[in-house]
Amino acid sequence: MADRIAVNDLRRHAISTETAVRTSVERVLNSGWYVLGQEVEAFEREFSDYCGVGHCVGVASGTDAIELGLRALGVGRGSRVATVANAGCYTTTALMALGAEPVFVDVDRDAKLMDLGHLKQILSEAALDAVVVTHLFGLLHDMESILDLTARAGVPVFEDCAQAHGARRGGRHAGSFGAAAGFSFYPTKNLGAVGDGGAVVTGSADVAGQVRRLRQYGWESRYRVGVSGGRNSRLDEVQAAVLRAKLPLLDGWNRRRRDIAARYTREIHDPRVRCPAVHGEEYVAHLYVVVTEDREALRAHLAEAAVMTDVHYPVPDHRQPVLTGAGGPVAALPVTDELSASIVTLPCYPELSDEEVTRVIAHVNAW
Structure with missing residues (x-):
């Protein structure tokens, strides 16, 4: 592997x-x-x-x-x-x-x-x-x-x-x-x-x-x-x-993150995976987060290919037990709830190699 x-x-x-x-x-x-x-x-x-x-x-x-x-x-x-x-x-x-x-x-x-x-x-x-x-x-x-x-x-x-x-x-x-x-x-x-x-x-x-x-x-x-x-x-x-x-290295790291994110967005073509837009300097790609209706299947597929993923974040604040335990009303946040059930974080950090980025893209598209 x-x-x-x-x-x-x-x-x-x-x-x-x-x-x-x-x-x-x-x-x-x-x-x-x-x-x-x-x-x-x-x-x-x-x-x-x-x-x-x-x-x-x-x-x-x-x-x-x-x-x-x-x-x-x-x-x-x-x-x-x-x-x-x-x-x-x-x-x-x-x-x-x-x-x-x-x-x-x-x-x-x-x-x-x-x-x-x-x-x-x-x-x-x-x-x-x-x-x-x-x-x-x-x-x-x-x-x-x-x-x-x-x-x-x-x-x-x-x-x-x-x-x-x-x-x-x-x-x-x-x-x-x-x-x-x-x-x-x-x-x-x-x-x-x-x-x-x-x-x-x-x-x-x-x-x-x-x-x-x-x-x-x-x-x-x-x-x-x-x-x-x-x-x-x-x-x-x-x-x-x-x-x-x-600190003097930060802008260079951010450019690399942005380049990786742009490659993902341009080259991931699986219709079941919704990628973020390509952005300019307003985006420093701290996390690259996609949306899919079958999150666990995508994560399992990528894990089998040795591509790790995460979820940022699976439980929105208005549904955290520390707030809901009091029994009060839960805020109506339909988009927040929808996203919390469907977001997936892909690898994105400056030290990723171009070959590794290519592998991530290929395995997402092979899903």
Whole structure:
């Protein structure tokens, strides 16, 4: 049997970046300073410059970035926040931690992003305190249209950029459109650390200052807690140093991901498999997700050919037991439900060889 093709292969990624990563880690070890030091400060400057915003605050994870970023925007207990339900429950988890109420918006069947018509309807029905826009699978949403709707309602927008590092529209990067944005640096991300990590980016000095306080116990100054809702959520020096080493390589990796995705879309011809559109720089192909009515048959066929697949994500937020267990009404999200039953993720990462991409295409078409 041919060699197994993984959905993602972090070992290959580690080999390709080994020298730069080892040098970065050794620099931290030799410094004797491991938390909130020069590496974090340098990465925050470099990443904020990359995103085209004034401020970046490193935190411990992408989910913390959502929670602390929203808290800095004034979201708290009783707040109503619009979000999608097809993005792995990460934003919903943050909202529950804040005591806020998720208001679920259905998604567009093709883009799989927040449906603008449904968002407009929700904005017209009752007041919202914020909207979280998730750039799912690496596709940057049409932020001008989103902001046009939310500005008229006076509602701030938080961007969830966990899967969209480097995506661009009109020369602007993901994370530069909303009042603030959250990034994850989990190892599988387009820009990944060697452990957990995250960041909040924003153009507001006030929001950035609030997140800096919240990430370290709510300190106004050392050992003086002046802000409620704080915690220990700090990006450590090792992760920051690794991210600094990888950041200059991100755009090249994204181009490779986009090339692989474009080949899939152009060359997969099985009529039972619906592929995403070919996109430009607004798409960084974090995940390549197709739709089929017989998901398990396709996955079994590909597994037999040593092509691994995954499902991102099989249980939408509005059907998670943590929400449905209370016995309340389940949101009506027909497209979200349809997609959750039919999506399949194919291998897509920069280290895939052209021959492996050809194999994946051939095996899908042979189904």
